[in-house]
Amino acid sequence: MICYNVYxxxxxxxxxxxxxxxxxxxxxxxxxxxxxxxxxIDDYSQGKTFRSNGKQFLFPPIGNEPGFFVExxxxxxxxxxxxxxxxxxxxxxxxxxxxxxxxxxxxxVFHASSVVIExxxxxxxxxxxxxxxxxxxxxxxxxxxxxxxxxxVVVQDGRVCWSPPVLRLRPPSLNRDALPDKCEKxxxxxxxxxxxxxxxxxxxxxxxxxxxxxxxxxxxxxxARLLRRFLFRGGLLRxxxxxxxxxxxxxxxxxxxxxxxxxxxCAQPLKNNASFLRSExxxxx
Numbered sequence: 001m002i003c004y005n006v007y008x009x010x011x012x013x014x015x016x017x018x019x020x021x022x023x024x025x026x027x028x029x030x031x032x033x034x035x036x037x038x039x040x041i042d043d044y045s046q047g048k049t050f051r052s053n054g055k056q057f058l059f060p061p062i063g064n065e066p067g068f069f070v071e072x073x074x075x076x077x078x079x080x081x082x083x084x085x086x087x088x089x090x091x092x093x094x095x096x097x098x099x100x101x102x103x104x105x106x107x108x109v110f111h112a113s114s115v116v117i118e119x120x121x122x123x124x125x126x127x128x129x130x131x132x133x134x135x136x137x138x139x140x141x142x143x144x145x146x147x148x149x150x151x152x153v154v155v156q157d158g159r160v161c162w163s164p165p166v167l168r169l170r171p172p173s174l175n176r177d178a179l180p181d182k183c184e185k186x187x188x189x190x191x192x193x194x195x196x197x198x199x200x201x202x203x204x205x206x207x208x209x210x211x212x213x214x215x216x217x218x219x220x221x222x223x224a225r226l227l228r229r230f231l232f233r234g235g236l237l238r239x240x241x242x243x244x245x246x247x248x249x250x251x252x253x254x255x256x257x258x259x260x261x262x263x264x265x266c267a268q269p270l271k272n273n274a275s276f277l278r279s280e281x282x283x284x285x
Contacts, residue, residue, distance in 0.1 A: 003028065007098060007107075007154040008161025008197060015078070015086040019094070019164050030073075030101060032093075034080040037069040047235040049096065054241025057100040064088055068097045073104040094164060095152065099233050106245030107156045108253065109232040112203070113137040114149035114160055117278065120285050121201030122160045124153050126230045131206045132270065139274035148198065152232055158253060159197035202258040202285070203227060204277070208266040213273055215280045216261045223259045258285075 001012040004020035009029040011020075041058050044051040051058040061067040065088055067079040076097060078089055099109045112124040113133040117140065125133045134150055141147045149163035205218075205226055218226060228250070237243060264273040 005162070006094065006164055007102060007152075008156065009098075009101070015089045017086065017090045019090055030076060032076045032078060035077040037067050037077050037079050045239055047239060050100070050236065050239065052100075052236070052239030054239065055104070057097075057236070057239065059092065059097060062092070065092045068093065070097060070100050070104070073101055076101070096233055096236070099152070100236050100239075102154050103236055103240060103246060105156075106249060107154055107161070108246065108249050110153045110155065110203075110227075111151070111230045111232045112149070112153040113147070113151060114153045114163075115140045116146045116148060116198060117201070117281060118145075120281060121199045122148065123201055123281065124149070124160070124203045125206055126203055126226070127206035131208075132264070133206060135270055136206065136274055136277075139271055140278070143274070143278075155200060155249075155253065156197065157249075158256060159199050161197050200253070200257050202260060202281075205230075205259065205261045207261065207263050209263040210267055211265060213265045213268075213276050214263040215277065215284075216263075218259045218261055224254055226261075227254060227259055 001014060002016060003023040003025065004011050004013060004017070005023045006020050010023045010027065011030045011032055012028045013032040014034055015032065038058065041051055041053045041056055044053045044058070046052075049059060049062065051060075056072070057068075057070040059068040059070075061079055066081065066084065069077040071077060076093075078093075102109050110124060110126065112126045113136070114122050114124040115137050117123045125136055127133050137147045137150060148160060152163055154161040154163070231237065231250075237246060240246070262273075262277055264270075264277075
C-alpha cells in the first residue's frame with residue numbers, strides 16, 4: 001500500500017500515480033482496495049453514472065475506467081481486473097468517487113480553482129467549464145501567489161483542503177485568452193503548501209463581457225443560488241440519506257464568506273484582468 005495526500009485526506013492505495021503527493025506513514029483516512037464490486041445495491045436511487053442507497057455509492061465501469069464501490073466514508077473498492085493499468089483508476093477516483101467520500105464526510109465540494117491572495121486568504125474562482133478558472137489561477141501563480149486547488153475545491157469548517165498538486169491548462173490559454181472547447185490540457189506541477197488548511201476568504205464567480213472589467217458583491221438569494229449551483233456533482237448530494245451536515249456547512253459558509261461576480265474584459269489579455277482583480281480585492285477587503 002502507498003499513502004497519498006489528497007483533499008486533506010490520507011489515502012492508502014495499491015495503485016501508483018504521479019498525480020498525488022506521497023504521505024508519511026501514519027493514520028489513514030480512506031482505504032482503496034482492488035476487489036470485486038457488487039452489480040447492484042439494495043434500495044438505491046440512480047443518477048446518470050452512479051447508484052446510491054443513501055450511505056453507499058456504486059459507480060459502474062465506464063469505457064476503460066473501472067467501477068468503484070464506496071462502501072463507507074473510509075473504504076473504496078475498485079473493480080479488480082488482471083493487468084489493469086494503474087493510470088485508469090485515478091481520473092474518476094479524483095473527481096466523482098472522492099467527491100462522494102467528501103459529501104459523506106459532511107464536506108462541501110465546489111467546481112472551482114483556488115489561490116491564496118494575501119491578506120484575504122483563499123480566493124476560490126467559480127465558473128462553468130472554459131470560463132477561465134485555471135487560466136486566471138495560472139496568472140496569479142506566475143505572479144507568486146500559491147494555487148492550492150484546480151477545478152475542484154473541498155471546504156471543511158470554512159477551510160480549503162489542498163487538492164492534487166497540479167494545475168491543468170489547455171495549451172493556448174498559456175499565451176492567449178481564447179479557450180477551445182476540445183483540447184488536451186497541459187499539467188503544471190505545484191509545490192505543496194506548508195501548514196494546515198487555510199480559511200476561505202471569498203468566492204469569485206467568473207463571467208465575460210466587452211468593456212471595462214467590473215466586480216460586484218452578490219447578496220441574498222442570488223448569492224445562495226449561485227454558490228449552490230457550483231457544488232460539484234450535485235446529483236451525489238441527492239443520493240445522500242442524511243444531508244443535514246452538508247446543509248449546515250453550506251449555510252455557515254454562506255453567512256460568513258462574501259461571494260463576488262467578476263465580469264472580465266475578454267478583449268483584454270488575462271494578465272490585465274488578473275491585475276485589476278488583485279487590486280480591487282485588496283482595496284475592498
